[in-house]
Amino acid sequence: MANDAANATTARSTNNLEAFWMPFTANRQFKQAPRMLVAAEGMHYRSADGRKILDGTAGLWCVNAGHGRQGIADAVGAQIRELDYAPAFQMGHPKAFELAARLVTYMPPGIDHVFFTNSGSESVETGLKIALAYHKVKGDGGRFRLIGRERGYHGVNFGGISVGGIVANRKHFGTLLTGVDHIRHTHDPARNAFSRGQPEHGAEFADDLEKIVALHDPSTIAAVIVEPVAGSTGVLIPPKGYLEKLRAICDKHGILLIFDEVITGFGRLGVPFAVDYFGVTPDIVLTAKGVTNGVVPMGAVFVKKDIYETFMNGPEHLIEFFHGYTYSGNPVSSAAGIATLDIYEAEGLLTRGGELADYWADGLASLKDLPHVIDLRNCGLVGAIELEPIDGQPTKRAFTAFLEAFEKGLLIRTTGDIIALSPPLIITKEQIDELFDTLRGILKTLA
């Protein structure tokens, strides 16, 4: 009996790939042929079999300053030794305030408060709840509807998948939030394929919002949430004039506009945030990836002064907003965030993508005539290669490219039959060449 138990324990501990149910992963395929990363530095990962892997995705769009940054490691270590954790509710610690004060300096004037979360998904839930509660506190509680967009990705929690528009992420999860509607996505390959930067055509897709507003009556709508550049659905760049139109329609009807900048924030587009790139200022900006360079989980939700001030009423001893996380603005994440900002600022990383954007766009464009390539899209240091799906086997072609790339020492990311690229902002021109040369080699022979 004792022996059986011991054997069972041994069997369990050696069968160490089985226990972990991996997120957004083809678990069975992975566990048959694991792609293990065991170390990282600068632009590279190292695989378990000792190969250097060029990081074409900044981890998951989050390691913007590159891997293994000493300053962040030191700050995190020192913080754990000095103050490991402080209660997030009714108590504070200096670093959360310091980080908040520094972060808001990156926002357009008027967006000057920040609520901390631990992920993009939590930033989304927080932003949606702030929007609903804002109208309620203002005495306009009839505004309960949330409007998202087809193909939108706003994380995996219930609010996020409700306003999100990726079918696979929604269809197994019941009725979701009620009172949600969606405007059309902006993908229009017939008119915009192979656009460089923002597509020319499609500002009128924003008129969908007018239709939906008219259908439900403006007085019922709390907020519209979009990704300025839709990332996870396969990189959809907003057509020229589109975001401006959304802003104007929201203004006209007293609707809050929320930008989900979880991937566009922190230099991805070659400027600090998409609000800078597109010159459109929403009411709420959601961020996460990049806040701590991917080192420890953290998200940040930015709101306009008017939103914060609206909550600051009633007796002063009462909590104004019944929301928060045990780890909101925790000392270790805050220290990592401050050290990350130090690096971004010292190395000019939040604008470095802008200096490389043309070179990047040229490299991407050089793949145009390769087999199966049906569209290329880019903006800042983001690129997408859309492949013609194999008949009857959607996603297989891009997934094969992903596996081959890993074998050849390059990490890319795929959604559907789209390859998405978003390297750390420290990438060199030589590494951009290497990335596109490797992809060219793969695409040339891809079945």
Ligand SMILES: Cc1ncc(COP(=O)(O)O)c(C=O)c1O
């Ligand atoms: C636009 C957007 N919002 C939200 C999220 C969710 O972030 P997280 O995975 O940190 O919850 C993501 C993640 O890719 C995202 O791209």
